[in-house]
Amino acid sequence: MAYASLLSLNQTLDQILHPHDQTEQQPILKSLYEQVSFLLSFLDVSSPQNTNKLRGLEGRIRDAAYEAEDIIESSMSNQIVSESGSHEDRTESHMTSNQIVSEWYQKFERLQKIIQEIHSISDEVVKMRERNELQVLQPSNSSSKSLSTNKGKSVMVGLAHNLMEIKKLLASPHSKLVVVSILGRGGIGKTTLAKIIYNDSLIANHFDVRAWVTVSQEYREQEVLKGLLNSLRGLNHESGEETIEKLAENVFKILKDKRYLIIIDDVWEIEPWNRVKSLFPDNNNRSRIILTTLQSRVAELACRLCDPYHMRSLADQDGWELMRERVFGEERCPPQLNEIGMRILRQCEGLPLSVVLISGLLYKSERTVSYWHYVLSNIRSEITDRDYGILDSVSFIYSQLPHHLRACFLYMGVFPEDYEIRRSKLTKLWVANRFIKPDRSKSLEEVAEEYLKDLVDRNLILVREWSYSGEIKTCSIHDILRDFCLMKAEEEKFNLDVEYLPEVHDNLRQVSILTDLKNQIPRLALTHDRDLRIRSVTIFFHNSPNDIHFITNFRLLRVLDALTIRFEEFPVELVELVNLRYIALTYWMKHRFPASIAKLCNLETLIINPGKFRSIFNTSFLPPEIWKMSRLRHLLFVRSYLPYPTDALKEETFVPLENLQTLGNVINFRWTKEVLDMMPNLKKLVISYEHDGRTEWSSYFFDNFVHLHQLEVLKCFFFAKCYIKYQDPLPVNFAFPQKLKRLTLSGCRIAWENMSIIGSLPKLEVLKLKDHAFEGAVWEPIEGEFSLLKFLLLEVTDLEHWNVDETHFQSLERLNLRYCYNLVEIPSGFGEHFTLQAIELYECSPSVVASAKSIEEEQRDFGNDKFQVVVKYEMSDV
Incomplete structure (x- = not known):
């Protein structure tokens, strides 16, 4: 470090x-x-x-x-x-x-x-x-290469035979429920194989419902059931504070009478399987379950109607093909590197994970015989007696990382096993922890995203989900790499689980709390000298607010991530921790921030989460003093009232929030020129408006949005007060900035004839129209508009006819329709859009489903085998 x-x-x-x-x-x-x-x-x-x-x-x-x-x-x-x-x-x-x-x-x-x-x-x-004892870093040969070079293609290398065998087991003649266990050592590719099967369009179409849940070594039954239920429901449904019994009942009800495919990943003990297996009814309809495990006993006991499937190590030929594609892509491997490359490959012992990690190193390094010999001679130099031999390779790969990436990588050990983290949150945490080197030409967040992409290119961080615009949305780390991060972090005096705090060295900087604190409070009464050194506390266990008062001892704390704890009011004692740069808290009721929050003069990120209770009661009331906090970069709330600066502060001094990049969700805020001048670098904005039937829309100055020159993401929600049946439509002079890439509108009630306001935006990639954002029976797109649009969502609309041909939406990749009850059909013109990858339907009419299937056939006729239609909860004709 x-x-x-x-x-x-x-x-x-x-x-x-x-x-x-x-x-x-x-x-x-x-x-x-x-x-x-x-x-x-x-x-x-x-x-x-x-x-x-x-x-x-x-x-x-x-x-x-x-x-x-x-x-x-x-x-x-x-x-x-x-x-x-x-x-x-x-x-x-x-x-x-x-x-x-x-x-x-x-x-x-x-x-x-x-x-x-x-x-x-x-x-x-x-x-x-x-004395010329030190070498200077050589520029990478691959700095300009695409992040996703060959990743989609090479993921199948060496797995084709495994895939065929598993498909045979799934297609067995048994009408009974079949449980298939995939068995193999860490890094062999069990989860990768399961994901390929889960995402296969032909397999997906064969089942009524599918679900994926990860169990992990640290098994928590309630979390597993919540994950299973949310996966089955498919809409990220919040399962609230339901009991284990209620969660189990809901899972069983969904699966009853349906043909289902369930993936249960990373099972370490037989007990978790014994606890959940009763949830899966045998409907006598060829339902299937796939379970992945390291343990032979688990695989054998879980299997039903078939033997466990043993995954084998990669053959040299498959391993070399995987390495060559990951390192060189479509290029040929230089002849002088073939032999040394094969020798490096054999050190990987046929483990795909090891091959992929070494490939990431070689991909980012100089392609010379001397360097590849250096890799060969050092890859097994650090022999350990740990369970995973692959840790030896990881240790060397870590030593070859550029210095600026090492802390960012080790920080992944803070998160629990199999934890999926949003890119936007991870980069904010890296910035708050000061892992990012400032660059005058870029924001810290932009540099952090470059670091993340570099670590993804090196295969050290896994992308779990891509956004519709092609950006990383969520990511995680392989269990074996997490084990290494924990080991190395302890050696580097970097982070530890709280249960080891009494034994730590004085230079501990990061603390990750994965356990119940009730019985550990006395142990957390740290000495004055030691508490100064803690810079980051991240809490993942659902503790009580009363159990974390020890945090006020950490007077130099920079990061407090306590989203698993529900607060009723802002813990005012935090304002004395003036070094805080990042605060993330959860509230379940209305709350006011004290004026003293302005004492947090270094605060950059403030995140308020509603937990499982998203409603009007999750409202934050910010004090006028918020306009004095010049270092703020990200303000994120579910609902918040932000005082207007001049009205609220009157004669008090306030400063432009020039660092502010993210603001949301603020209620009924007026966007005057004075306010815009105070937020010149805003990139993401989420706003909501409650229409009372009296206030004119023009008083909010929506036409001023066009002056937010750096804005890339805008979400606007409009709804009527409970005593008003319908709100007035928004004015036509609603305007948007030219850099806008992602736009969400809800409840605007603008006529389809005015869609050119949006269609003419030159950089728009994602458009979501919800709850009558636009109204009318017919939408006639104009040729040439939406030229870069990749994702389109229509949700709750009175649209009946939509006229589209090959000249419209020429970059569209995904079309998502939800609750479009009046729509007669999806325009046949989408059948000629060769960029289209998927149509997703949720509660749409049979005629809309039929038109989607027709488009699917047309796409397949054109050779677009990856195109798929996903239908959830089709409406009845009745």
Whole structure:
């Protein structure tokens, strides 16, 4: 963590060093800043082949940087808390302020020694470079390659035979329920094979319903049942606080009388299977269950009407084809690399995961014989006695990562096994933890997304779901890689599960809480010196708000992710943790934020989640002081009332929120020119309006949206007050910015004739129209509009006839229709759209379903075998 610790210290120093600040400490801090910048620049260009030579130095760098930042930030924190109090508080804390000065001078001598240590390290680096002992990083040959190069094609390499065998088992003549166990060691590809089967269009069409659930080593029955139920319902239905018994009953009801396919992934013990197997009725209709496991006993006991299927290691030929495609894509492997490549392959022992990881390393590295020999000689150099031999390979691959990616990768160990995290949240966490190096030409979030794509290219992070616009939506990490992250994080003094806190070293920075805290509160009364070092706390267990007061001891905390805990009011004690940059909390009722939240002068991200109770009662009331928090980057709520700045603050000073990129969901807000000037860099906006029958729509200045020049995502929801049956349509002068890529509209009631307002947007890729966003019986698209649109959703509309030919929607990939009760048919013109990949229908008429099937046949006739129609809950003719 040498690079990450230096980068964090560098940003801390950059924040406090100003030309006008000529304090007594300024020269020493400037000297430290120069040395830190030098070491950062050195590590930026240092080749991964220097890892062994720098191992000792990196440990010294990490420890020195950690300690220096602890001293500086603790003094800054005390000063901010002292200065941000009321006049009475400041008077009462006069002695405390003196103590702060005294504390600074006490630590001043220690800081000088740390700087001397960093000077010494810098001198050693200079001498090593003078002796030509260090190599400089060579630019990657693949920096311009596509993120998805060959990934879709090569995923099938070596699995064709397995796929055929499993399909035979699924197609067995037994009308009874058949349970197929896929057995194999870690990294052999069990989950990958199951996913291919699950997503196969022919298999999907054979079953009425499908569901996927992951069990994992840390089995939690309620979570498994919720996952199974949500997968069956298909619309991300929230299952609330239902009991285990109620969840089980709902699963059984859905499956009763249906032909189903269930995938139960990653089962470690037989007990979880014994607990859930009664949920799956034998409908005598060829329903099937696939279970994946590492354990022979589990596979044998779970199987019904067939033997377990043993997955075998890759043959050399298949392994080489997989490696070649992952490294070179459509290019030929240079002849001089063939032999050495095969020798590297054999070190992977036929494990697809190992082949894929090594391929990711070679894909991103220089393609020379000397480097490939270096890989061969080092890939098995770190022998361990751990259960997974593949960890040896992962250790070497980690050592070859560029320094700026290492902390981002190890941070994945914070999350529970098989945890699926949204890209947008992960990048915010990386930014808040200061893992991202600033780039003047890009936002921190844009740089973070580049880091994520790089780790995906290296196959160290898995993409679980892609967005409709082709971006990463959610991601996760393989269990074996997570095991490595936990092992390495402990070695690097990086993160640990809370149950080990009493035994940790003093430099622990990240804490991941996966357990119940009720019986551990006494153990969390950490010493004053130790608590200063905790920078991030992430809670995944459903603890009580009363169980986490210990967090206030962590005075330098940057990240508090406590979405699994339900609060009734904002924990006001958090405002004393002035170093906080990221807060994520869950509320289940209306709540007001205190004015003192403005004391969190470093806060960048504030996320408020409603948990399972999404309703009008999940409303946040923000104070006027929010307009003083200039570092805010992301404000995310389910519903929030944001005070208008000038009305709310009157004579008080407020600042432009120039860093603000995300804002939502705000209620009934007025978008005047003055407000727009305060949010010049807004990229994502979610807004809602309650129509009371009296307020004119024009008073909200919707036409000013066109001046949000950086806006890329906009979601607008309009609905009437409970006492109003229908609201007025929005005015036609509704306008949108030209950079807009994703647009969601609901309840606007605009006539279809005015669709050109949207159709003319040059960069629009995703359009979702909900709850009568547009009204009328007929939609006549105009030729040339929606030229880049990839995804279109129509949900709850009175549309009857929709006239489309081959000149319309020429980039469309997915069409989703929900509750379109009046629509007669899907236009046949979509049958000639060769970009179209899928049509999804939910509660649509039989005639709409029939037209979708006709389009499917036409697409297949044109050779588009990947096209599929997914029908859920077809309406009856009655």
